[in-house]
Amino acid sequence: MALELRSLLQPTGELELSLVEVPTPEPTADEVIVRMEAAPINPSDLGLLLAAADLSTLKAAGTAAQPVVTATVPERVLAGMKARHGESMAVGNEGAGVVVEAGASPAAQALLGKTVSMIGGAMYTQMRCIRADQCMPLPAGTTAAEGASWFVNPMTALSMVETMRREGHKALVHTAAASNLGQMLNKICLKDGIDLVNIVRKPEQAALLKSLGAKYVVDSSTPTFVEDLTAALATTGATLAFDAIGGGKLAGQILSAMEVAINRTAKEYSRYGSAVHKQVYLYGSLDRSNTEIVRNIGMAWGVGGWLLFPFLQKIGAADVQRLKDRVASELKTTFASHYTREVSLAEALTLDAITVYGKAATGEKFLINPSK
Amino acid sequence: MALELRSLLQPTGELELSLVEVPTPEPTADEVIVRMEAAPINPSDLGLLLAAADLSTLKAAGTAAQPVVTATVPERVLAGMKARHGESMAVGNEGAGVVVEAGASPAAQALLGKTVSMIGGAMYTQMRCIRADQCMPLPAGTTAAEGASWFVNPMTALSMVETMRREGHKALVHTAAASNLGQMLNKICLKDGIDLVNIVRKPEQAALLKSLGAKYVVDSSTPTFVEDLTAALATTGATLAFDAIGGGKLAGQILSAMEVAINRTAKEYSRYGSAVHKQVYLYGSLDRSNTEIVRNIGMAWGVGGWLLFPFLQKIGAADVQRLKDRVASELKTTFASHYTREVSLAEALTLDAITVYGKAATGEKFLINPSK
Numbered sequence: 001m002a003l004e005l006r007s008l009l010q011p012t013g014e015l016e017l018s019l020v021e022v023p024t025p026e027p028t029a030d031e032v033i034v035r036m037e038a039a040p041i042n043p044s045d046l047g048l049l050l051a052a053a054d055l056s057t058l059k060a061a062g063t064a065a066q067p068v069v070t071a072t073v074p075e076r077v078l079a080g081m082k083a084r085h086g087e088s089m090a091v092g093n094e095g096a097g098v099v100v101e102a103g104a105s106p107a108a109q110a111l112l113g114k115t116v117s118m119i120g121g122a123m124y125t126q127m128r129c130i131r132a133d134q135c136m137p138l139p140a141g142t143t144a145a146e147g148a149s150w151f152v153n154p155m156t157a158l159s160m161v162e163t164m165r166r167e168g169h170k171a172l173v174h175t176a177a178a179s180n181l182g183q184m185l186n187k188i189c190l191k192d193g194i195d196l197v198n199i200v201r202k203p204e205q206a207a208l209l210k211s212l213g214a215k216y217v218v219d220s221s222t223p224t225f226v227e228d229l230t231a232a233l234a235t236t237g238a239t240l241a242f243d244a245i246g247g248g249k250l251a252g253q254i255l256s257a258m259e260v261a262i263n264r265t266a267k268e269y270s271r272y273g274s275a276v277h278k279q280v281y282l283y284g285s286l287d288r289s290n291t292e293i294v295r296n297i298g299m300a301w302g303v304g305g306w307l308l309f310p311f312l313q314k315i316g317a318a319d320v321q322r323l324k325d326r327v328a329s330e331l332k333t334t335f336a337s338h339y340t341r342e343v344s345l346a347e348a349l350t351l352d353a354i355t356v357y358g359k360a361a362t363g364e365k366f367l368i369n370p371s372k
Numbered sequence: 373m374a375l376e377l378r379s380l381l382q383p384t385g386e387l388e389l390s391l392v393e394v395p396t397p398e399p400t401a402d403e404v405i406v407r408m409e410a411a412p413i414n415p416s417d418l419g420l421l422l423a424a425a426d427l428s429t430l431k432a433a434g435t436a437a438q439p440v441v442t443a444t445v446p447e448r449v450l451a452g453m454k455a456r457h458g459e460s461m462a463v464g465n466e467g468a469g470v471v472v473e474a475g476a477s478p479a480a481q482a483l484l485g486k487t488v489s490m491i492g493g494a495m496y497t498q499m500r501c502i503r504a505d506q507c508m509p510l511p512a513g514t515t516a517a518e519g520a521s522w523f524v525n526p527m528t529a530l531s532m533v534e535t536m537r538r539e540g541h542k543a544l545v546h547t548a549a550a551s552n553l554g555q556m557l558n559k560i561c562l563k564d565g566i567d568l569v570n571i572v573r574k575p576e577q578a579a580l581l582k583s584l585g586a587k588y589v590v591d592s593s594t595p596t597f598v599e600d601l602t603a604a605l606a607t608t609g610a611t612l613a614f615d616a617i618g619g620g621k622l623a624g625q626i627l628s629a630m631e632v633a634i635n636r637t638a639k640e641y642s643r644y645g646s647a648v649h650k651q652v653y654l655y656g657s658l659d660r661s662n663t664e665i666v667r668n669i670g671m672a673w674g675v676g677g678w679l680l681f682p683f684l685q686k687i688g689a690a691d692v693q694r695l696k697d698r699v700a701s702e703l704k705t706t707f708a709s710h711y712t713r714e715v716s717l718a719e720a721l722t723l724d725a726i727t728v729y730g731k732a733a734t735g736e737k738f739l740i741n742p743s744k
Contacts, residue, residue, distance in 0.1 A: 048643045080631075080645075080668045083638055247667060259452075266455055271420040272679055273452070285667060293663040293675070295619055296452045299655075300682065303665070304674030307644055 002126035003066075003370070004090060005345055007049050011085040013078050015053045017069040017349055018062065020088070024127040029103040032111050032132050036370040038148035039095030039123040040337065041348070043179075043244070043284055043360045049091045051084075052077045052288065055358050058351050067349040092123030092368070094151045096144035099135070100127075108132040117147040124345060126370045136324075142331060145367060149180075149337040154327040156283070156308050157185040157335075160242050161194060162315065162323070163306075167279065171195035173233070173241035173254055176286060177217070178205035178362045180337055181244075186214050187334045195236035199229070199250075205362060220250065226257060233261035241280045242306065247287030251280045255297040273298015281306035286360055339365045344372035374498035375438075375742070376462060377717055379421050383457040385450050387425045389441040389721055390434065392460070396499040401475040404483050404504050408742040410520035411467030411495040412709065413720070415551075415616070415656055415732045421463045423456075424449045424660065427730050430723050439721040449660075464495030464740070466523045468516035471507070472499075480504040489519040496717060498742045508696075514703060517739060521552075521709040526699040528655070528680050529557040529707075532614050533566060534687065534695070535678075539651065543567035545605070545613035545626055548658060549589070550577035550734045552709055553616075558586050559706045567608035571601070571622075577734060592622065598629060605633035613652045614678065619659035623652045627669045645670015653678035658732055711737045716744035 001021045008016045027033050041049075053071035062068035073081070096117040102108040116135035122128065138147040164172050174185055177198035189196035190213050197216040200206050206217045216236060218228040232238075239262075241254045255278050262274040278297065283306040293303060312320050327335050340363070343353055348368050357366045375391045382388070399405050413421075425443035434440035445453070468489040474480040488507035494500065510519040536544050546557055549570035561568035562585050569588040572578050578589045588608060590600040604610075611634075613626045627650050634646040650669065655678040665675060684692050699707050712735070715725055720740050729738045 077668065080635075083635070083642070252662070263452075263455065270455070275682065283671075288667055290624070291665040291667065293665070295657060295660055295663065296449065297677075299677035299679045302674055302676030304676075305669075305671035307671045310647065310672070 003345055004122070004126070005092070005124035005348065006088045007051065007091055008086075008088045009051045009073060009081060009084055013073045013075065015051050015071045015073050017049070019066050019345055019349065022125070025129050027101055027103040027108065027129055029105040030108055030131055030133070031103045031129055032099045032108050032135065033101035034097040034116060034118065034128045034130060034135070035100045036095055036097040036123060036126055036128055037144035038097070039092045039368045039370065040149045040339070041357050041366040041368065042093060042149070042152050043286070044152055045091060045093055046358065046360060047285075048089060050354075050358055051081060055355060058354060060351050065346055067346055069349050069351065069354065090122035090125065092125070093121060094119045094149065095123035095128070096138065096148040096150075097128065097371070098144070103132070105132065111135055111137065115142070115144050115147065117144075117150045119151040124348070124368055124370065126345070136328070139328065139331070145339075145342070145369075146332065146336070148367065150327055150331060150335065152308070153181045153184055153337065154335040155312070155323055157181055157188055158323045158326065159308060159311050160185060161188055161192065162319070163281070163311065164194070164240050166315075167240065169238070169240035169279070171197070171236040171238035173197040173199065173238050175199040175241070175250060176201070176244040176284070176362060178208050179244065180365055182209070183212060184335055186212055190214075191334065195238065197229070197232045197236055197238050199254075201362075226253060229254070230257040230260050233258050234264055239276060239278050243280055243282050244284035245287045246282045246285040247289035247291055249292050249294070251282060251291055251303055252293040252297075254280055255301050255303070256294055259297045259301075270298075273300065275300055277301065279303075283307070337365070339367040342367045342369050342372070344368070345370050375717055376494070376498070377464070377496035377720065378460045379423065379463050380458075380460045381423045381445060381453060381456055385445045385447065387423050387443045387445050389421070391438050391717055391721065394497070397501050399473055399475040399480065399501055401477040402480055402503055402505070403475045403501055404471045404480050404507065405473035406469040406488060406490065406500045406502060406507070407472045408467055408469040408495060408497055408500055409516035410469070411464045411740045411742065412521045412524075412711070413729050413738040413740065414465060414521070414524050415658070416524055417463060417465055418730065418732060419657075420461060422726075422730055423453060427727060430726060432723050437718055439718055441721050441723065441726065462494035462497065464497070465493060466491045466521065467495035467500070468510065468520040468522075469500065469743075470516070475504070477504065483507055483509065487514070487516050487519065489516075489522045491523040496720070496740055496742065498717070508700070511700065511703070517711075517714070517741075518704065518708070520739065522699055522703060522707065524680070525553045525556055525709065526707040527684070527695055529553055529560055530695045530698065531680055531683050532557060533560055533564065534691070535653070535683065536566070536612050538687075539612065541610070541612035541651070543569070543608040543610035545569040545571065545610050547571040547613070547622060548573070548616040548656070548734060550580050551616065552737055554581070555584060556707055558584055562586075563706065567610065569601070569604045569608055569610050571626075573734075598625060601626070602629040602632050605630050606636055611648060611650050615652055615654050616656035617659045618654045618657040619661035619663055621664050621666070623654060623663055623675055624665040624669075626652055627673050627675070628666055631669045642670075645672065647672055649673065651675075655679070709737070711739040714739045714741050714744070716740070717742050
C-alpha cells in the first residue's frame with residue numbers, strides 16, 4: 001500500500017483534498033514501479049488540484065499523517081467542471097523517482113534501479129506504476145529533484161520559441177516573466193539570440209531578470225509601463241506574446257502597444273490599421289476575470305488559448321524529440337528549476353502550504369517529495 | 373470638372389466632409405473614365421468617411437449644392453488615425469457606372485459605353501478614372517444600381533463560407549444577421565446546405581430571417597438567448613462565428629455557449645476544457661467598446677480580426693475568380709442588395725442622412741447616385 005494525493009469535487013461545490021491508501025499493482029511486462037522522490041507543484045497542476053476553490057474557505061481535518069482539507073468552489077465555475085463531480089482525481093503532471101520494480105520485458109528490466117523522470121499525471125503518489133517507454137532515465141549525476149521538472153516548463157519555453165518561428169514572428173513578449181518558466185525562456189532567448197520583451201509586475205522582479213542578463217524588461221506597476229512597452233516593441237519588432245495572466249486588460253494593452261509600435265514606421269494611412277498580424281496567446285489564468293481587448297488594434301490580430309500538448313501533437317514526433325534532446329542536454333543549466341520549499345505529501349496538504357502555492361506567486365515554487 | 377466627396381481629419385480632431393471640384397484626367401491607354409451612377413454606403417465605408425466622429429457634434433455649413441459638414445473625433449481614437457491627419461481622403465469602396473471615355477488600348481476601347489462595376493476606393497465621385505482591367509462589365513440587362521454592390525457584401529459572405537471549409541468547421545454563426553450581408557449569407561447557406569445560426573437583436577429581424585427560410589434564428593434581446601443559442605450550437609455543431617458587433621460581451625458569449633454545447637456530449641473530464649477549437653472572427657465594429665471574453669471556454673479557442681482583402685490575397689487568384697464568377701451568375705438572386713434611400717452626393721452630406729447611415733443600423737442602406 002502507498003499514499004496518493006487526491007482531489008474530489010462534489011456536485012455541491014465542496015472540494016476535498018486528502019491522502020488515500022492505494023495498493024501498489026504488480027507491473028505488467030512493459031511496466032515499472034517508480035518510488036516517487038520529487039514532483040513539482042506547477043501552475044498547470046493547480047486547476048485540477050484546487051478546482052478554482054475559494055482559498056478563504058479552506059478548512060483542515062484528519063490527522064497530521066493523513067490530513068483532509070476542504071474548501072468551497074464558487075457557483076460560477078462549478079457547472080463547467082461537471083465531468084469531474086464526484087470523481088476522486090489523482091494529481092501531478094510530472095515528477096521523478098527510482099525504479100524499484102520492473103516487468104519482464106528487457107526495456108522495463110533495463111530501468112531497474114535507475115532514476116527516471118516522467119510526464120503523465122498522478123505523480124503526487126508514493127509508488128507510480130507506468131509504462132517503461134514513458135520514463136526518461138536521467139543522466140548520471142542528476143538527482144530526482146533536478147530532473148523532476150524536466151518537461152512542463154522547459155518544453156513550454158522551447159515551444160514558445162518554436163511557435164514564434166513557425167508563425168513568422170521575429171521576437172517575443174512574455175508576461176509574469178520572472179517565473180521559473182520566464183527565467184528559462186530568458187536563458188533560451190539569450191542563448192539563441194532572440195529578442196525577448198519581459199513584462200513583470202514588481203520592481204524586484206525586473207531587477208532579478210536584469211541580473212540574469214535580460215535586455216528588455218518592463219514593469220506593469222510603473223506609470224511609464226505603456227510607453228516603455230511600446231518602445232521595447234518598436235526596437236525588437238515583437239508581434240507575438242505569451243501571456244500567463246489571461247484575464248484583465250494586459251493582453252489588450254500588449255496588442256495596442258504593438259499596433260502603435262508598428263504604425264510609428266507606417267508610410268501611409270490604412271483605415272483598417274496595420275497589416276502586420278499581432279498575436280497574443282493566453283497560456284495561463286493567473287487572473288480569472290474577463291479578458292478585455294481594446295479596439296484600437298486594427299484588424300490584423302488574434303487572441304487565443306495556447307496549450308503545450310496540442311502544440312506538441314501538431315508539430316509531430318520528430319520535432320518533439322528534438323526539443324526533448326535539448327532539454328536533456330541543458331538540464332542543469334538553461335532548464336534548472338529552483339524550489340523554495342520541499343514538502344512531504346502530508347505537508348503539501350497543510351493550510352499553510354496551500355495558501356502559499358495556491359497563489360501561484362512568482363518566486364514561490366514547491367517540490368513534493370513523496371518519499372519524505 | 374467633377375464633384376468628389378472628401379473626408380478630412382485635422383490633427384485637432386475636427387472632421388470635415390465636403391464636395392470638392394476635381395479635374396477629370398485624360399485616361400492613359402489602359403484607363404477608362406466612368407460616369408458614376410451608383411455607389412453603396414457600406415458599414416466598411418463608415419470608418420474612413422466618419423473617422424469614428426461623435427455624431428452628436430455634427431454641424432452643417434456650405435450650400436445645398438456644395439455642403440460642408442463638421443464633427444468632432446474623440447481624443448481616444450484620434451491618435452490611432454495619425455497617418456490621415458490633414459490628408460483629404462476620397463471615399464467609397466465600390467460602385468458602378470457607364471464608361472464615357474476610354475484610352476487607346478483595345479481592352480479600354482472595348483468598355484466604351486458599357487455599364488461596369490468596380491472596387492478600389494474613391495467611388496463617391498462623379499467621374500472615376502480607373503484601369504480597364506479593374507472594371508467588371510455587368511451582364512446585359514443589369515443596371516448600375518443592381519451591380520454597384522457586387523463585391524464587398526457578396527465576396528465577404530462567400531469568403532465566410534470559404535473560411536469555414538478551409539479551417540475545418542462544419543457550420544456557421546453570424547451576428548447582426550438580418551443585415552444585407554446576413555441575408556446573403558443566409559441564402560448561400562440554404563442553397564449550399566450549410567447550417568447557419570443567425571443571431572439578431574430584435575424580434576422583427578428574427579421574423580424577417582425566418583420569412584427568408586432561416587432554420588436557426590436566436591434573438592439576443594430575449595431572456596432565453598444563451599439557452600437558445602446553446603441549443604442551436606449543439607444541434608448544428610457550429611464552432612466558427614463571424615461577428616459584426618465586435619465590442620461588448622457577445623463574442624465571449626458565443627465561445628462560452630459553444631464550449632457548453634460541445635461538453636454536453638463529452639465523455640470524460642478534461643481540466644483544460646474541450647479540445648475542439650472554437651473561433652470567433654470580428655469583421656466589424658458596430659460596438660466600439662472593449663471586447664470582453666469570459667474565461668469558461670477552455671483553452672482551445674481564438675478571437676481575431678478578419679478582413680476580406682487579406683483573406684482573398686491568402687487564397688490566391690484562382691479561388692478569388694471562382695468566387696467572383698459565382699457572384700456574377702447570381703447577382704439578381706442570391707446577391708441582390710436592397711436600398712432604403714438613393715441620394716445624390718450633396719444629399720449624402722445632409723445631417724439628416726448622416727445621422728441615419730452613420731448608425732449602420734440593420735435595415736437602413738443608402739445608395740449614392742453621383743449623377744443625380
